[in-house]
Amino acid sequence: MQKYLIKDLAKYEGQDVTLMGWASNKRESKGLVFIVLRDGTGWCQCVVSLETVGENLFEEARKVSLESSLTISGKIIKDERQMGGFELQATSVTLIGESIEYPIANKEHGVDFLMDKRHLWLRTQRQWAIMRIRNQIIFAIHKFFQEEGFVQMDAPLFTGNACEGTSNLFETDFYGDTAYLSQSGQLYGEAMAFSLGKIYTFGPTFRAEKSKTRRHLSEFWMIEPEMAFYDIFDNMNLIENFLRYVTTEVLQNCEKELVIIGRDTSILKNISKPFPRLSYDEAVKIIKGEQDVNGKNAITSLEEELKMVQARMQAIKEEILQREEKLKVPGMKKGEIGFNQAQIDKLKQELADCEEQERNIPQWLNSARNFEYGNDFGGSDETVITRLFDVPIMVYNWPHAVKAFYLKRDPADSRFARGVDVLAPEGYGEIVGGGERETDEKLLIEKIKEHELPMEAFEWYLDLRRYGTVPHAGFGLGLERLVTWLCKLPHVRESIPFPRMYGRLLP
Numbered sequence: 275m276q277k278y279l280i281k282d283l284a285k286y287e288g289q290d291v292t293l294m295g296w297a298s299n300k301r302e303s304k305g306l307v308f309i310v311l312r313d314g315t316g317w318c319q320c321v322v323s324l325e326t327v328g329e330n331l332f333e334e335a336r337k338v339s340l341e342s343s344l345t346i347s348g349k350i351i352k353d354e355r356q357m358g359g360f361e362l363q364a365t366s367v368t369l370i371g372e373s374i375e376y377p378i379a380n381k382e383h384g385v386d387f388l389m390d391k392r393h394l395w396l397r398t399q400r401q402w403a404i405m406r407i408r409n410q411i412i413f414a415i416h417k418f419f420q421e422e423g424f425v426q427m428d429a430p431l432f433t434g435n436a437c438e439g440t441s442n443l444f445e446t447d448f449y450g451d452t453a454y455l456s457q458s459g460q461l462y463g464e465a466m467a468f469s470l471g472k473i474y475t476f477g478p479t480f481r482a483e484k485s486k487t488r489r490h491l492s493e494f495w496m497i498e499p500e501m502a503f504y505d506i507f508d509n510m511n512l513i514e515n516f517l518r519y520v521t522t523e524v525l526q527n528c529e530k531e532l533v534i535i536g537r538d539t540s541i542l543k544n545i546s547k548p549f550p551r552l553s554y555d556e557a558v559k560i561i562k563g564e565q566d567v568n569g570k571n572a573i574t575s576l577e578e579e580l581k582m583v584q585a586r587m588q589a590i591k592e593e594i595l596q597r598e599e600k601l602k603v604p605g606m607k608k609g610e611i612g613f614n615q616a617q618i619d620k621l622k623q624e625l626a627d628c629e630e631q632e633r634n635i636p637q638w639l640n641s642a643r644n645f646e647y648g649n650d651f652g653g654s655d656e657t658v659i660t661r662l663f664d665v666p667i668m669v670y671n672w673p674h675a676v677k678a679f680y681l682k683r684d685p686a687d688s689r690f691a692r693g694v695d696v697l698a699p700e701g702y703g704e705i706v707g708g709g710e711r712e713t714d715e716k717l718l719i720e721k722i723k724e725h726e727l728p729m730e731a732f733e734w735y736l737d738l739r740r741y742g743t744v745p746h747a748g749f750g751l752g753l754e755r756l757v758t759w760l761c762k763l764p765h766v767r768e769s770i771p772f773p774r775m776y777g778r779l780l781p
Contacts, residue, residue: 280316283350283360292347293318293362296397297338297373299380307335311346311362317399319353320346320362327364335367340379341397343371382619385765392772393781403531404768407524408757412476414523415497415753418516419474424499427466427473429459435731442483455480458750461680461735463500464711467746468738474499484776488765489653489703491754493774500748506682506692506710509747510668513696513706514549516751517666521545524760537762541700544664551668554690560662561642561655567662572642576658580635587628594621650676651695656703663699670694670709679721682710694749698759705756708749715739 278291295313302308307322322335338344348364378394388395395401419426432446432453443454459475466473479496501508521542524532532539552560559565563573597614600606606614634657641654650672651659660667671684674691681691693709712718715736722732757769767773772781 280311280313280318280358282315283318283358286350287352287360288350290347290349290365291362292345293320294345294370295343297340297342297344298397298399300338300340302336307332307338309335309338309344309346309367310357311344312397312399312402314402317357318360318362319356320348320364322346322364322367327366331367334369335364337369337372338367339373340376341373341394342369343373344369382623389767389773389778390781396771400535401768403534404757404761404763405771406531407528407535407761408753408769410524410528411520411753411757411760414520415476415516415751417523418519419499422472424472424474425466425470427463427470427475428477429456429462429466429475429498431456431478435461435728435735442481444480444482457481458496458498460498460500460748460750463498463748464735464738464746467500467502467748468742468744471503472499472501486776487653489755489758491766491770491773491775494770495753497751497753498748500746502744502746504710504747505745506670506694506747509708509710509749510551510670510694513668513694513708513749517549517696517706518545520756521760532761535761537760541664542760547665549666549668549696550663551670553671554669554673555671557651557659557669558645558647561645561651561659563642570662572658572662573639575662576635576639576642580632580639583628583631583635587625587632590621590625590628594618594625597621648673648675651704653703656697657701660697660699660703661701665699666705667697667699668694669697677709679725679727680711680718682712683717696749698755700759700762702755702759704752705759706749706751708747710745710747713739713743713745715743 275292278286278293280293280295283291293311293313295311297309298312298317299310300308305324309320309322311318311320322332324332327335345368346362346364347366348362351361351363352359353361376394377391378388378398396405416426432448433456434451434453443457446453446455456479458479459477463473463475475496475498477495478493480493481490482492483490499512501512504512522545525539525542556565560567560572563571597618600614601611638654638658641652642658645655651669670693671690672693672695673689674681674683677691677693681693684690684692691709693707695704696706697703698705712721718736718739719729722729754766754769757763758766761769763769767775767778
């Protein structure tokens with residue numbers, strides 16, 4: 275049997291085809307059954323008419339329930355009103371696998387429930403679209419680096435040393451020796467760059483932070499390029515070109531998916547604009563409200579937004595009450611009842627979003643007002659500054675005390691390290707961290723001791739400085755954080771098929 279895919283239906287207009295998939299929705303009227311079939315490539319409404327298929331096949335169609343698997347044959351008819359622009363007029367229906375009392379109904383469910391049913395939640399249209407965008411991002415990442423002459427390499431997942439201390443690592447027994455699940459492939463990337471010039475690794479990494487924030491996963495995928503003969507400025511140029519390339523690929527190839535998830539792409543289309551580059555000192559002034567950005571002040575804009583959110587909350591509550599009173603009026607038509615209930619549900623979701631903003635904004639304000647110079651940026655600080663920009667921003671030259679031991683000291687001011695963080699706009703914060711690497715063996719030894727790391731575990735790493743060291747730099751991109759920003763997701767848990775994070779190991 276020829277395999278036909280929903281995504282290709284335009285090729286078969288007016289022809290008879292057989293589709294195989296799952297019923298994502300079904301409704302009935304007199305003599306008709308409407309089944310929305312999904313096959314992993316798209317959705318197609320299939321119309322089963324009693325007059326056309328006869329009583330036996332019509333009853334087969336009536337047995338179909340949510341997420342039943344089935345085969346439907348019929349003629350493809352153009353219909354612009356339908357998703358995908360086509361409809362199938364059925365001539366036969368064959369039920370393959372029943373689905374009795376499918377747990378995820380076409381209604382609102384709590385996040386914990388959906389996370390417990392993640393293996394089924396992935397079937398929904400929104401999750402389908404997010405996973406396809408994730409796939410496009412991954413493909414674009416490989417395309418960019420391959421076109422730029424990079425070689426893909428692989429770093430070990432079992433390591434005997436840590437990049438940034440062992441407090442947030444998963445420890446394991448490795449044939450009697452202590453080993454850790456990798457938190458980064460970067461150190462090994464440096465060794466590989468000294469062989470091949472420009473390399474990148476792409477693999478899973480692990481952090482044992484007991485953090486339950488919208489940005490944290492315990493298992494996530496990292497893209498880590500490393501380049502010989504690059505300084506921090508070469509590095510920043512590469513990062514900017516890389517993010518611009520990947521975002522453009524998503525905009526060009528995922529238009530349908532971005533519409534499905536309701537992503538406003540206007541911000542993403544700004545990706546062609548230059549990325550602002552701020553020193554740590556400049557960024558701190560902006561966060562504390564001591565320096566404006568295009569006439570906007572971080573502190574006063576948040577204060578104004580809080581007032582607007584609170585006013586909107588009051589208006590939403592009043593509208594919900596008005597619609598609930600309408601529903602009490604006798605004689606209201608079924609369609610009108612359904613419309614008002616749908617509007618109430620929509621308003622309640624908006625109210626929940628506003629309530630979250632009302633909780634968050636005071637925390638952001640408190641963090642900004644009390645930020646102490648010399649500290650690293652927390653999630654609140656990143657949110658405060660990135661809400662003032664419509665493109666990713668680069669913050670560079672950080673106090674060396676808060677950054678990784680392997681970053682090079684700034685030759686102009688040894689208080690700072692030549693690191694760079696890229697913060698996504700719209701409050702999403704860090705998606706890239708990187709910098710120029712220290713080449714001085716003595717300074718590197720001092721930093722290893724300062725961070726109380728086991729010297730013997732880094733002897734091989736010090737060899738890179740002993741035998742033909744060169745300026746080199748690199749960065750790490752968290753794939754899931756990039757997916758989260760490009761899709762504008764409320765939480766990183768939707769950016770990966772099966773999230774692993776503090777308190778979540780199943781399914």
